[in-house]
Amino acid sequence: MKLLIGDGNNIDFNDSIQMTQKQKQDFISFLSTQFAVVEEEQYEHARHQRLGDKLFGRSWTQKEYEVLFDLKDTKKVSEMLGRTWMSVDIRRGFFMPTFLDWAREKNVDIINGEIKSLIQRFLKDKQHEIETRKFKKKQIKALKEEYDSWPKRERWYKILLAGGSMKQIEFDKKKQEREAILQTIKNIEDDIES
Amino acid sequence: MKIFVDSQGFVDLEAPVHVTEAQKDAIIQFFKQNFNDFETEEVQEKERYVGDKVVTNKRWTVKDYCLILSPESKNVYALSKKMDRSTMSIRMQMGDFVPSFMIWLKEKGYAFSNDERLVEKFMKEGKKT
Numbered sequence: 001m002k003l004l005i006g007d008g009n010n011i012d013f014n015d016s017i018q019m020t021q022k023q024k025q026d027f028i029s030f031l032s033t034q035f036a037v038v039e040e041e042q043y044e045h046a047r048h049q050r051l052g053d054k055l056f057g058r059s060w061t062q063k064e065y066e067v068l069f070d071l072k073d074t075k076k077v078s079e080m081l082g083r084t085w086m087s088v089d090i091r092r093g094f095f096m097p098t099f100l101d102w103a104r105e106k107n108v109d110i111i112n113g114e115i116k117s118l119i120q121r122f123l124k125d126k127q128h129e130i131e132t133r134k135f136k137k138k139q140i141k142a143l144k145e146e147y148d149s150w151p152k153r154e155r156w157y158k159i160l161l162a163g164g165s166m167k168q169i170e171f172d173k174k175k176q177e178r179e180a181i182l183q184t185i186k187n188i189e190d191d192i193e194s
Numbered sequence: 195m196k197i198f199v200d201s202q203g204f205v206d207l208e209a210p211v212h213v214t215e216a217q218k219d220a221i222i223q224f225f226k227q228n229f230n231d232f233e234t235e236e237v238q239e240k241e242r243y244v245g246d247k248v249v250t251n252k253r254w255t256v257k258d259y260c261l262i263l264s265p266e267s268k269n270v271y272a273l274s275k276k277m278d279r280s281t282m283s284i285r286m287q288m289g290d291f292v293p294s295f296m297i298w299l300k301e302k303g304y305a306f307s308n309d310e311r312l313v314e315k316f317m318k319e320g321k322k323t
Contacts, residue, residue: 030220
C-alpha cells in the first residue's frame with residue numbers, strides 16, 4: 001500500500017486498501033485518536049481520482065457540525081477535523097449568521113449555556129434547511145454540467161439539422177433552453193444565499 | 195471524516211485529509227507497524243486558481259466587527275452592500291472573528307453582545323489583530 005503525501009499537508013491512499021476486519025477496526029480506532037470525528041460508511045464505487053489529480057471537497061456530517069460550532073479557535077477545529085483552516089473558516093462563516101440569528105430568536109445564551117446541547121438543538125431545527133441547501137447545490141452542479149456540455153450537443157444537433165432529423169425551430173428552442181439554464185442557476189444561487 | 199468500506203473489505207478515505215506534521219508522523223508510524231508493504235510517495239497538490247483579480251485589503255474596524263455581530267448579519271448580501279465588502283470577506287471574518295470573540299466572552303464571563311466597548315477591549319487584549 002502507498003500513502004500519498006501532498007505538498008499542501010494533505011494525505012491520501014493511492015488506491016483503496018484491502019483490510020481484514022481487525023485491520024479495519026484498528027485503523028478506525030487509530031484515526032479516532034487523531035481526529036474528533038471518524039465515521040464508517042459503506043460505498044460501492046471506487047474513487048479513481050487521488051491527491052494531486054484535482055481539488056477535493058468533503059461533505060460535512062452532523063457530528064462534524066457539532067465540532068464546527070464548538071467554542072474553539074479555527075486552528076484547533078481544523079486539526080480536530082482533518083480539514084484546512086480555510087475550509088473551517090468558510091463553513092463557519094456560512095452558518096454563523098444563521099446560528100446567531102437562531103440564538104436571538106430562541107433567546108438562548110450561546111456563551112454561558114451548554115454549547116453542545118445548544119448546537120444539537122440548532123442543527124435539529126436547521127436540518128431541513130441544510131438538506132435543502134445540499135439538494136440545491138446538487139441541482140446547480142447538474143445544471144452547470146448540462147450548460148457546459150452544449151458545444152458537444154450543438155455539434156450533434158447540427159448533424160441532425162443537416163440530415164433533416166431536427167427542425168430549425170427545435171434547434172432554436174434548444175438554444176433558448178441553454179440560455180435559460182444560466183438564469184435558473186442564478187435563481188437557485190440567490191435562493192441559497194437569501 | 196468518513197472512511198469508506200465496501201463489501202469486499204476494501205477501505206478508503208472519502209477524500210484526502212488535511213494533517214498537521216504530528217498527525218502525519220503518527221499515521222505513517224501506524225501503517226509502518228501494521229502493513230508490511232507500506233510506502234509513501236510525495237505528490238504535488240492541485241492549487242486553487244484565484245485569477246488576476248486585484249484584491250484590496252481593507253482594514254476591519256471595531257464598527258465593522260460590531261456589525262457582523264449584530265442582527266444585521268442575518269442578511270449577508272445587504273451587509274456586503276452596506277460595508278462595501280465582498281460576501282466572502284464577511285463570511286470569512288464571521289467564521290474566524292465570531293468564534294474567537296465568543297471564546298473570549300466566555301473566558302471573561304460576559305454575555306453575547308455587539309457592544310463596541312467590548313469589541314474594543316477584545317481587540318486591545320491582542321486576541322484579534
